[in-house]
Amino acid sequence: MISLLKCMDCGREYPINAVLYTCKTCGGLLDVQHDLDALRATVLRELFDRRLGVPDAPHSSGVWRYKELIAPGLADAQIVTRSEGNTNLYPAPALAAWAGVRALYLKHEGENPTGSFKDRGMTSGVTQARALGMSRVACASTGNTSASMAAYAAYAGMEGIVFFQDRQIALGKLSQAIAYGATCVQISADFDRNMALVREIADALGIYVLNSVNPFRLEGQKSIIFETIQQLRWRVPDWVVCPGGNLGNSSAFGKALHELHQLGLIDRLPRLAIIQAEGANPLYRAYQSGFARYEAVHAETIATAIKIGNPVNYPKAVRALRWTEGVVAQVSDQAIMDAKALIDRQGIGCEPASACSLAGTRALVEAGVIGPQETVVGILTGHVLKDPDATIGYHRDALAGIQAAYPNRLYQAEPSAAAITAILQGAG
Ligand SMILES: *Cc1c(COP(=O)(O)O)cnc(C)c1O
């Protein structure tokens, strides 16, 4: 057996095809563990470089290009892929100057098939569901997980079941889940409660859970790091900065970097910076105590994708921070929305949570943690179209508690050339 499931707390091992999300002995989170020693001889930079630009699945996918590091034992025929990944890494010199660093690259995960990085974890999660013979998959979601799962389930001919909160769901995400044909259930509870309900019901009904507690999701999400470093010609940046909600992505980043290092594909690790919204900051609070204390919080933030008070992957995120000498910062909704406006204004665009990467970079430069000569990769996790209400509300300066620093005013004009000319001369 080349891969297995292993409890990160007690070390108990399970076969790779066990339908299990946490350890039966101690309740700890499970890792998909690959036999890195067996892979070392064949998994080389050249292997992945040779696959760049190939036309056919699975290696055309920015996830399955790295198949040996994601599901080495899996038959290619099982793979459910939409050639996800292959997202742009944009140099952003104007934003680098604003944040106060020498170089800033933005990895735009909003360019995935359903508009968020979740597609990278969903291709691996739904593939595992197919390998296990599952016909129904479910998740609780703040939005993007459900959009992605609904699409991949439909594409694979499975039923997708989504547990939504009944309030504050970004419109783009809800409309996607409905459009892709998932069974959508709105529940009057927050994400954390819905998460618990999914786990309870799924076990009883034989439904496969595709929240990021599912370790196969994280395997696919590792490819954000693989692809970024390959795009940098295998040069390692000083920092990788990303938003933290349920902490699946940051956990996956830590595992990806650890594995690349173990395999000798990189010779040093970048430092990981996880950015939380002030109103949804359980990891930040724990970080302040050196991880001595952890407490769930009641989450409130305009960045709905990270509005999570009790992140399921907390222990894995702490491990990722230890592996990478990482840091945690928090930013206000004001800072998130202003940073989003700047990213949008570059023509790149992102949803609110994604802007934590830029707002957090600037905050960490101001705090003297990130140095001005350092190179930063910021992860943009979701597409600008996901949350139109937040964008329009910002530019109308109509968001409660936020004063738009970079609004783009929408002009109203009489239908006359003179009126329009007056506006354009004034605006020019
Ligand atoms: C899911 C999501 C996040 C949070 O990622 P976690 O893995 O839950 O920490 C951030 N931004 C966007 C756009 C997301 O969809």
Ligand SMILES: [Zn+2]
């Ligand atoms: Zn255990």
